[in-house]
Amino acid sequence: MTMLTMYQVNSKIVNAAAKLAKLKTKRDLSTLNVFSHPPPNLSLKQLAKLTTPELLIKLGFISQPNAGLTHWLPLGKETLENVGNIIHKHHKDSGCVEVSLSSLSHSSLWDKTNRWNNNELFKIGEYCLAATAEEEITSLTNQHVNSYKKLPFIVYQLTRKYRNEKRSRGGLLRGREFIMKDAYSFDSNKENALLSFEKMNEIYSKIFTDLRLPFVKANADSGDIGGDLSYEWHIISDVGEDTVVECQECNVCGNVERVHSLKEEGFVDESDVSYYLNENKELICIYYPKGRKLSLKFVKEEDLVEIDEKMGDGLKALEIFDKANKENDNLMTIYRLCDVNVGPGTKMPDLPVSFSKNHMITFQELDITESQDGDICSNCKTGKLKEMKGVEVGHTFYLGKKYSEPLDATFIDKDGEKKIFEMGCYGIGVSRTVGVIAEILRDEQGLRWPATIAPLQVSLIKSGQFNGDFENDIFNKLTNKLKNKNIKFEVDDSEDISFGKKLSKSKMIGIPLQVIIGKLLPLVEIEIRGVYFSETFKELHEAKKGEWNWKIEKMKNGEDKHIVDIQYADQVIEALLKDM
Structure with a gap:
């Protein structure tokens, strides 16, 4: 045997x-x-046809009894622990404190932060399986860190997390249960909180360097976590779902959802159009150069009209508007939003509904398309942006008081006054990282692990x-x-x-x-x-x-x-x- x-x-x-x-x-x-041990009769030809999750299963690293669930077998567990050891090392070398929180969290804390009504939580009565730990760690720290003399304080854990992912896919890349490192910083003021934020970003650079990964730190949208400053950490790979752009001169890097570029002057010959509605069923027509991708986030940042995405878009939006407009004798308002490169001389798609020009409002010269390869960098205004595909494996956030305030998490400052903590949070998808490394380094003979994490x-x-x-x-x-x-x-x-x-x-x-x-x-x-x-x-x-x-x-x-x-x-x- x-x-x-x-x-x-x-x-x-x-x-x-x-x-x-x-x-x-x-x-x-x-x-x-x-x-x-892999099946002795697994040929290289058969191996080449396997997806990376199938390969990890065939070679005895993991087993997946159901979509989004993973059993870690000896080889996989050893690989996972080697990644975890690198993460532990750099956190502990930097003075971070390790804890291990319960996987169950009570709804009372989530109610205070208005996050209980979240469809991604697995709920068991008044409890949920922890998808993240902002609420619990803030409450715990509030009980033990009560003076400015104990700050800054950075606490972390490496444990299982749970997300009610409706369409779990990609093996280890998007699971309902996964291994995650999450850390949280607590500081006395914003200035110190930003120092902790930068310290954690330095730790992340060391971790991904030790993992031997081609990575970038990209300016990012904070999303549901909150805060007004965040970075995504991407492993660069063609299998990535995210697109990041990096300036070839000043090296500024960011997710295309965050980065504006300098657009060329002048108007394009032809435009595309996307249709949306507001809550009053008024039509919003957004015109942008053909061949570029509309950024709905940038549209919302212009703060010109409210878009109700639940009402639908495209043909559905047109049908709803057309019906409402006819019922109101063509008196419904149409909003036209035009990108900076759409103007006189640009051929714009005909509006396929009845309308009155007297009830049309137009906004022009809007920067509402995503950056793309070859655009001029808006930071240095000379360098060209290079487009890359990446897989997000980490995210660092400056949170401010988003969680400490509603949870009344306070400390006593040097003047004897009660103050609210300034916070940051920092995550790494550990099991996701293992899956990404397997994906980008495999070849026709099988897996190829870096020596630092090989089982x-x-x-x-x-x-x-x-x-x-x-x-x-x-x-x-x-x-x-x-x-x-x-x-x-x-x-x-x-x-x-x-x-x-x-x-x-x-x-x-x-x-x-x-x-x-x-x-x-x-x-x-x-x-x-x-x-x-x-x-x-x-x-x-x-x-x-x-x-x-x-x-x-x-x-x-x-x-x-x-x-x-x-x-x-x-x-x-x-x-x-x-x-x-």
């Missing part, structure tokens, strides 16, 4: 004890084999017979060196699959390095499965290639293979993992 044996650091262990520990580990993990970093695979004392002795020396360097490895000594299957399995799972030991002893082969994020190992290779008998060859798939004397293999492995 196939075995997964993970060693942990214990430099003092003797060989005899190591053998006993190995046997015990085999017994303890024997029941996990069905989870940990295992090295597979040791024996080739040929290992019956002699010499072979066993040098093999044990290598494993002891890897243990001492805190490198996570497995010894695949399973007897039910061939050497080739062992190698293919390790690559499918996404283990960064496969070390083949046997036919070339005392040389070993190190095949590269991971992605190089840097290549600092080349300096070491140049300095030691002669002494260590270290050669680098190209395999058929274009990846590197390192051949080195086994007594130096641990140092080569360590150097390679630092670059992956």
Whole structure:
């Protein structure tokens, strides 16, 4: 039966004890084999057809019994915990306090913040399953932090959250239950709150850098959470649902829902139109250049007319207006909103309803379309914007008093006066991050995890017979060196699959390095499965290639293979993992 044996650091262990520990580990993990190993007959052709969620399931990382629900299996749990460890490290290094709140939250707190009537909450009588923790953490902090001397105070947790997602999809990207890190800052005034906000943004930069992810921090809309300053943290990938733009000169970056660009002067030849209604069933016609995307958010920011989206848009809006207009003898008002590039000479779609020009009001020169690739940056006014797709995995908000005020969360300041906390909140989708990394780094052979989060970093695979004392002795020396360097490895000594299957399995799972030991002893082969994020190992290779008998060859798939004397293999492995 196939075995997964993970060693942990214990430099003092003797060989005899190591053998006993190995046997015990085999017994303890024997029941996990069905989870940990991919189907032996899964071909690369079959693998290529799988979506990333299907691949994670096939390879034994997760199981999804229902849409939006996830069981984390041993390999997946290890990967998830490695991401969590990076998050924990940077929060604790910065003095943040960790807690773990109950998953149930009482409606009384949510009533005070007017958030109980939320369709995304799972409700159980007077309780809900926590979708976020602003209410609970504010109430808890109010009981324990009562003086300015205890501020600033930043508290965080890494736990399960729940959202009644009606259309759960994308595997780990949008679930009804998910793993999230949420943090909250409490300060004495706005100036200090913004310092905490910037501190948390620095922590986020360190986290995503350590995760080896191509990320951007984008100016964002605060949405339902509230506050007037927020950043979205996006992993850049073509699979992303969000669009962000970044200036190629001043590097200002933002979600297209937030960023205005400088539009070219002059009017376009042809426009598109979108139809909406207000609560009085009056028609709102919005004209914008053909080929650009209307931003309803920008329209609302103009504050010229009230749009009631519940009334419907497009043909439905026209039908409702036409009926109401006829009933009112063509006296219903029509509002025309024209983008800055729509004007005299622009061909505008005919209005397909009866109307009176005497009851038409026109607003012109409005900036109401989203930024797009090639637009001029409104910040520096010279650079061009580059459009990118991103997956949002984090969000940081400056909240002000949005939650502390309704919950009467106060402290005593230095003058003995009672003051309301200034707050911020900061989230990272931990399980979502695992799903995104799997998505953007997978290839035709399977998964490819960065070494910092891989469930295992090295597979040791024996080739040929290992019956002699010499072979066993040098093999044990290598494993002891890897243990001492805190490198996570497995010894695949399973007897039910061939050497080739062992190698293919390790690559499918996404283990960064496969070390083949046997036919070339005392040389070993190190095949590269991971992605190089840097290549600092080349300096070491140049300095030691002669002494260590270290050669680098190209395999058929274009990846590197390192051949080195086994007594130096641990140092080569360590150097390679630092670059992956």
